[in-house]
Every structure is written in C-alpha cells, then in structure tokens.
Amino acid sequence: MNTRYDLNMEVPPREAVRLLYISKSRFGGDWHSVPHTHACSEMFYCIGGRGQFNIEGQLHNVEPDDLIIVNPRVQHTELSYQASPLEYVVLGIEGVEFLFDQKNLGYTMLKCHDMREDMLYMIRLLLREMDNKEDGCEMICQDILEVLLVRLVRRASVSLRLTKAPSKNKECEAAKRYIDENFRESVSLDQLASVTHINKYYLAHAFQKEYNISPINYLLRRRITESKALLASTDHSLTQISELVGFSSPSYFSQSFRRLEGMSPMEYRRTIQKQQDTRNAR
Template identity: 60%
Template sequence: MSTQRFDIRHAPAPRESFRLLYISKSKFGGDWNSTTHTHSCTELFYCLSGEGQFYLSGQLFPVKPDDLVIVNPQVEHTELSLNASPLEYIVLGVDKMEFLFNRADTSYAIFNCRENRERMVTLLHMLLAEADRSLDGCETVCQDLLEVLLIWVVRCTTLSLQLEEAPRTENRECAEVKRYLDANFREDVSLDLLAEIAHLNKYYLAHTFQREYGISPITYLNRRRIEESKHMLGNTSYSLAQISELMGFSSPSYFSQCFRKAEGMTPNEYRRQTRQGKRPAPTKRHEV
C-alpha cells in the first residue's frame, strides 16, 4: 500500500466579508440592447464562446473565448458581440471587494485563462447550478465556490484583492438624471427621455435610481413639481389650470391627483389653509 499524507499546518483564514450578489449566463441575440452603465459592485465576466468587444471607460477591447474581464465598481462599461460569432459569457457580481491592478489608475483588466479553462468553467457552472437549485445551504456553498474561484484568479494573474468596503459614491448616471430633473421639471419629461440622457436602458435606470434615492425618477419629478406648485398656490393668484401647465403636468386633473397623493389634500384646500394662516406660505426653492 502506498500513502501520501499532507498536513495542513496553518489555520484557515477568516471568512471574508465580500459576498456574491448574482451570477448569470448570457448569449447575445438579435434583440440585445447594449448600453453603457456602471455598478456599485465588482463584476467578473468569463467568455465561454464567440467573439466581441468590451467598452471600458471610453475604450474598446476585443474579447475571445476564455478571456476573463474584471470590472471594478463605478467603471462605465458594456458588452458588444459580433453577429457572425455571438458572444456567450458568465458574469458574477461581487459586493464589498475590489481588485488591485498593477497600475494604480486602472480599474479594469482582461486576462486569458485558456490554460485554466477546465477548472474555471467547472467552478462557474457549479455556481450556476447551485444558485439555480436554491437548496438549503445554497448561500454557503456559493460563497465557498466564489472564494475558491477568486483564489484561482489571484493565482493565475498578478492581481490582489482589496476587501475593505470602499466609501459609497453616488451613481454618476443617476446624479446626472437628478440634476436634469431639478433644472427641467417644468418640461415634458418621460422615462424614455431620461434613459436617453443617461445612455441607459429605461428599466435599468428606474431600478438604479430607486436604489440610489429610494424613489423612482417619475415620482421624484412629480414631487419636485409639487414643491414648486405649493409656492405658487401660497404666493400667487394663478388658477389651478395655469399652475398645472406651468409645472409641466399633462392636465389639471392629473396635477390634482398627484398633489393629493403627496400632500393628503387638494390644491384648493392647500391654498385655502395657506391664506387662512393655518400653514406658512412656502418659500421658493433655490438650487445651489
């Protein structure tokens, strides 16, 4: 009998604070709408097949099978595929972790992992299967597999990990949309227009804006209009129809509906209470 024994002389490192947020497998089709965007987490893309390009911080980089694309938080990016050879990849979103690259001013990188394809693809498909089944202990298994995967990424590259949580920064696209709404709330504004301004899919924009500010873009727009209308109700003699038109509402009835929902009373009731001294007349809001 032949035996090989290996003693583990060191205690395992403490469990890390980073966490797998999501994992998905995608293949480009004719209906793919590629738009640039950012995330508050780190993303890792493993290209399984096909060819395409990655747009990263204003530059285009070709990608091919077994390329690993690493994108740190708040890096503007998107994926582009060649129609003749549709790009297929698995992507992971990891929270509370960033990669440290050789250059301090770099927030993304692309590595080819062909020599380690079998190991990498096996781990990724195990992660996908575990997340898909969602059995008891799924979160623990996914975390274990993620840590093994990241160890292999570090071993196969010249990278290291930064596990301290970086200070949260405001999403750039959401901040741009918010500034636009503050400056143009009297205009005819739609979610499609805001998505065009931010260069984002409108559903992704609505989700990200809600996560960033706790309110949808259109609800924020209406609240902004309501605040200005309160000033006009308390300090001018404009009719409801005039105020509705000046504030960009589609009709006086929609204005009244939004006002009642926000303030718990009709615009006329608000005006009457203000004039009777039951509530102070609001001052005009100034943007800094």
Template identity: 60%
Template sequence: MSNKRYEVNTPGVSPVDRDVTKLLYVSTAKYGGDWHSLMHTHACTELFYVVGGMGQFKVAEKLIPVSPDDLVIVNPNVEHTEVSLNASPLEYIVLGVEGMEFAADENGDRRYSAFNFHSGREDILPYLRGMLREIEQKSAGYEVVCQDLLEVLVVKLMRHTDFSLTVTPAQQSSKECAEARRYIDSNFKENISLDQLAELTHVNKYYLVHSFSKEYGVSPINYLIGRRIEESRYLLADTNHSLSQISHMLGFSSPSYFSQSFRKLEGISPMEYRKRQRAAREGHPE
C-alpha cells in the same frame, strides 16, 4: 444493494451577508471590432468573467491582458474600462454586486483582483450563466435564485483562488446618487435635465451636483454626456448614420454640440474617429 449516507455538518458562516450584499445586475457583452470604452467607475463591485475573445482591462493606471476564463474583479469607485481586440472580439459576463468588496492578501492590490479559471471553468461558469438565464427570463422567484447562486459563486471563487480572498461589506453609496446614475444609464438617449434628476431623487439640484461629483468624480450632466459619447463610438464605427442622425438619436441639442462634446472627450472629431476605425478594420491603420 449499496447504500451510502453522508452527514452534513452545521453550516459555517457564509461569506455573503444577505442583509447588505445584493446582486444588482447581470449582463453580457460581445464587442465587434476594436472597442475602447471610456474610463468610468461604479459604486458597486463588478466581476467580469471572460467567456471568449481577447482584450485588455485597464484598471486605474494598470493594463491587464485578458483571455477566456479570466476573471477580473473591480472594487467600488475604481476607474476601469475594457478594450476589445479586432482580431478576437472580447465577450464576457459581468455582475454588479452591492455591499461587498474583494480583498487580496497584504501584498495584493486592493483596487482589483485578477484570476484565471481555465482548470475550474466548469465549476464557475455554470453559476454565471445560471444567473444570466434567471434574470433574462424573470420567472417567479428569480431574485431569490440569483442571490443563492451569488452566494455559491463566492464560495467557489474562494476555493479556487491561489491566495486568501476575503469579502468585506462595502461602504454604502449615496442612495440619491446611485438612483440618479441608474436613471442616466437607462435613459441617456432621452432629454434629461438636472431638474428632472433632482425631482426624481427628491433632493435639491445643487446638493445633487455636489454629492454626485464627490462620489463619482464627475457632475451628473457630464456623466450623461460621457454615456452618450460612449454610445456614439459604436454608432460611428459600426453604422452609416450621419452626424445629424447620431446627434438626434443620442439626445444632443445639435450636431455641432455633439461634435464639440466628442472632441472634448476623445481628442478628435467624430468623423476622424469614424475614419480611423474603418481604416483599422480594413487593415490600413493611419
């Protein structure tokens, strides 16, 4: 009989402060065809792990090529977007974490960090998939399991990085602004007014506009329009819905207002965008 016993030392200080650090969401995305989303920011830290495909992440003014097992960490309030390539659609898992920022060494860029975990894939990916599975199934106690997995994941990430990675509490965002933004993200197809958002967050609407604009660089209504336009790009490229149908589906007051808003943000008309996307897909870019 062989018997081995290993003693566990007293645990060190966890890099995750559970009083302030919380996992807000886990989601997965897989794009079909070329996809260029709008530049945007989040009040939380986002961790993107590329599961498949190829594309680019644009962070502030930098363009970062990504492929499977790349991890891009974007700190709060940093403009970023994803670009998927038609030949190999981008697929990734993303975590939104409140109360935490990742910082590289003194020579790194404090806005974002990028790593490749090809050699450590089996040490990282199971935790991400575990969180995704827990939050999809929502079995009893899933919140605790997700928070535990987040803590283990952070320790694993710190083990695998080539340079020192520290985790520091992030500045808390305005509760009212965060609540208004979450509501818009979940209900942007509905008829949302500034008065509704003010009632939801229990603050004066003029104060909400000022605070939201200061925190996110855009007014609540313009953020709402941006979310609708972002969704319209998919509908234009991948469906045969008319402009009138898309306008109605996304909550615009009229097709003309939709077209006007689209042109203002994208620089071209919705129909021209559709034409270009389909030409590119057929291998005949204009």
C-alpha cells in the same frame, strides 16, 4: 506514515466578500447594451462567441476564455458580433476591489485558456446551485466564489483589497438612474431636482461628492461614451449619432467629443477601424 499541514495564513472574514448575483447571457446580431456602472465589482467570463467590451471608452476584443474584471463604478458595456454571438457569465461581487499591475485602471482582461476546465466546472456548479435553490446553496456558492478568487490571486497580475460597503445617497442614485435611462432626451438640473424632490443646488453638490462629477458633466460623458460605441460598431453618420445619443446638433456633438476625447468623432472612428483592421490581419 503521518503527514500534517498546519494552516497559519490570514483569511478575510467570510462576511466581508459576498456573491451578489450570477447571470448567463447570450446575444445575437449587432447587439450592444447601454453603458452602465455598478456599486459592486463584476467578473465576466466569456464562454463562447466573439465581441468587444467598451470600458471607460476603450474597446477591447473579447474571445472565449477571456476574463474581464471591472471594479465598482467603472463604466462598461458589451458588444456582440452577428457572426459569432457573445456568450458569457457575470458574477457580481460585493466587498472587494481588484488591484492590477496597470496603474490607475479600474479593470483588467486576463487570458484564462489554462483555467478553462476549472472555470467552467465552477461556473456550472454555481448555476446549478442557483437553479435548484436547495438548502445551503448560498454557502456552497460562497465557497465556490472564494476558491475562484484564490485561483485568480495566484496570478501575479491580480490582488484583492477589501472595501467597505459603498455609501448610498438615494437622491443621487435616483438622479444617476434617471440620466442613465433618459440621456437621449433633454435633461436639465431642474428636471433632476424634480425627480429627486430636493433643491437643485444641493443635488449638484451631493452628486459631485458622491460620483466625483457633476450631474450635467455625467450626462455629457454618458452621451459621449454611447457615441463611441456607435462610432465603433455602426456606419451611422455623425448627424444620426448625435441625434441618437441626445445632442442638440452635430456641431455641438463634435465640439463636446473633441473636448473630452482630444480628437474628432471621425478621427476616433478611423483610429478604431485601423486597430480592428490590424487585429484582423494578424
């Protein structure tokens, strides 16, 4: 008896989707990273521990076998609990954007308990290949990535869209990087122009075009995002938080927070604490 299967499906060209990096992290204590974005998509798979992900200002509880997918230029950061340090693997993927059932969201979280054995197997293979760096390791890693993506697409809630390589304005990237690294300090448009060596009015226009937000508003949003992480994960006072994230005064911090979030910092803290209490009571 002879059985033959013909494959007539369309597949994206191999060079269209590329694995840029893979990393494994484990954190202890009440650690939190700095909110940031990437030009590529990222997939976080939680191996162990518990914590939270702050994605575009929204906090999400994370536990083992959760898979967090974040599209390019979506701001996010990770929070780890002291009692159960968060351990996860990150894949950086170029050339693809994930589409989800939820409208207008650049991220999603999937429960992958049923895929744990396969996920861990593929992750271990990837890490082993990257550690050993033997001939052909790039090809093997690319193959594993494609298998993983196909497994995810089989879930009805996820689909893929090929994307062109993001445009890269070096001056805008430098300005954005400077803001990300120095948002706790006083940052002006004149300083950004000095860092990038271009006219400040041209910089403001180019930055708006590149990131759909002005440099100063990005700085403000950056500070507010960091303040939300501190409000959710610490008992610092508003004065302490306003100083830590770079606001000139607690009143300006509260005013800016309310304008961007529609509530005061304390209202936000109470809302998050109530959500956490509800989850813990389940």
